[in-house]
Amino acid sequence: MSISFTDKLAARIEKTGSALCVGLDPRPVMDDLQAVPVLLRKVVEETAPYAAAFKPNIAYFEAMGLRGLEMLEELLPDMPDDVPVVLDVKRGDIGETQKYYAQAYFERLGVDAVTLSPFMGYDTLEPFLEYEGKGVYLLTVTSNPGSSDIERRELSDGRKVYELVGDMVRRSMQEHRKTSVGMVVGLTNADSDILARIPDAPLLIPGLGAQGGDLSSLSGSGHAAPPLINVSRGIMYQNPELGFAEKAQTFAARIREALGY
Numbered sequence: 001m002s003i004s005f006t007d008k009l010a011a012r013i014e015k016t017g018s019a020l021c022v023g024l025d026p027r028p029v030m031d032d033l034q035a036v037p038v039l040l041r042k043v044v045e046e047t048a049p050y051a052a053a054f055k056p057n058i059a060y061f062e063a064m065g066l067r068g069l070e071m072l073e074e075l076l077p078d079m080p081d082d083v084p085v086v087l088d089v090k091r092g093d094i095g096e097t098q099k100y101y102a103q104a105y106f107e108r109l110g111v112d113a114v115t116l117s118p119f120m121g122y123d124t125l126e127p128f129l130e131y132e133g134k135g136v137y138l139l140t141v142t143s144n145p146g147s148s149d150i151e152r153r154e155l156s157d158g159r160k161v162y163e164l165v166g167d168m169v170r171r172s173m174q175e176h177r178k179t180s181v182g183m184v185v186g187l188t189n190a191d192s193d194i195l196a197r198i199p200d201a202p203l204l205i206p207g208l209g210a211q212g213g214d215l216s217s218l219s220g221s222g223h224a225a226p227p228l229i230n231v232s233r234g235i236m237y238q239n240p241e242l243g244f245a246e247k248a249q250t251f252a253a254r255i256r257e258a259l260g261y
């Protein structure tokens with residue numbers, strides 16, 4: 001059997017000393033779609049030495065229609081074998097439909113992990129939890145301002161809505177499910193109170209770079225599970241006068257310093 005997502009990520013973090021997740025969110029260049037795979041391969045090649053993981057977001061590929069999905073399908077087998085791929089899909093649907101999403105991502109595309117929306121309930125996650133060695137990250141406290149509309153609301157017993165997502169993570173651990181279950185916490189909304197209220201599960205933390213998240217909000221989290229800090233536009237599109245490798249190296253160093261590696 002191939003190496004599990006958890007082991008692959010741990011080995012990668014150990015090898016690179018980096019918790020940087022390089023986001024692959026190509027803005028479609030509609031009049032020159034051929035430029036997109038060239039750009040993606042360049043970003044992958046140049047940032048790989050500093051990448052603990054890659055995270056393509058499927059939205060940017062879907063926006064290019066069938067050719068976009070083909071680009072993703074063609075890119076994945078050419079990605080470095082030892083760098084895990086988290087496909088950002090944020091899916092959530094009834095279990096019967098989720099079975100086919102899981103088949104699409106874990107079997108057809110063969111990615112190591114995906115993001116899921118847990119807000120339709122635990123049963124919607126179950127088809128994904130049957131995949132030995134794969135990973136899922138559940139949206140918990142997202143990086144957008146609207147995370148206060150539902151996720152950060154207080155329940156009548158004083159707990160927060162996002163703590164219910166933590167309960168699902170604990171349940172999956174108690175049931176010894178085959179898939180690693182982690183949580184998405186946006187850097188722009190992370191704080192020590194939130195980190196203290198969620199289980200010690202692997203974290204995927206987007207919001208550094210273009211969204212202006214501050215790494216100091218992670219200090220003293222006390223979480224032992226490995227976090228992945230994602231940067232997409234900050235590497236692919238911001239400061240175009242700098243190379244992708246240089247930007248990735250700088251973000252990886254800033255993250256290392258903030259996490260105290």
Ligand SMILES: O=C(O)c1cc(=O)[nH]c(=O)n1[C@@H]1O[C@H](COP(=O)(O)O)[C@@H](O)[C@H]1O
Pocket residue numbers: 023025057088090115141142143144184185186206207208209210211230231232233234
């Ligand atoms: O699940 C995600 O990755 C995600 C969750 C979240 O709360 N906020 C968030 O920005 N993301 C994704 O992380 C990436 C952030 O992109 P940049 O803001 O360009 O670094 C995008 O692909 C977002 O869809």
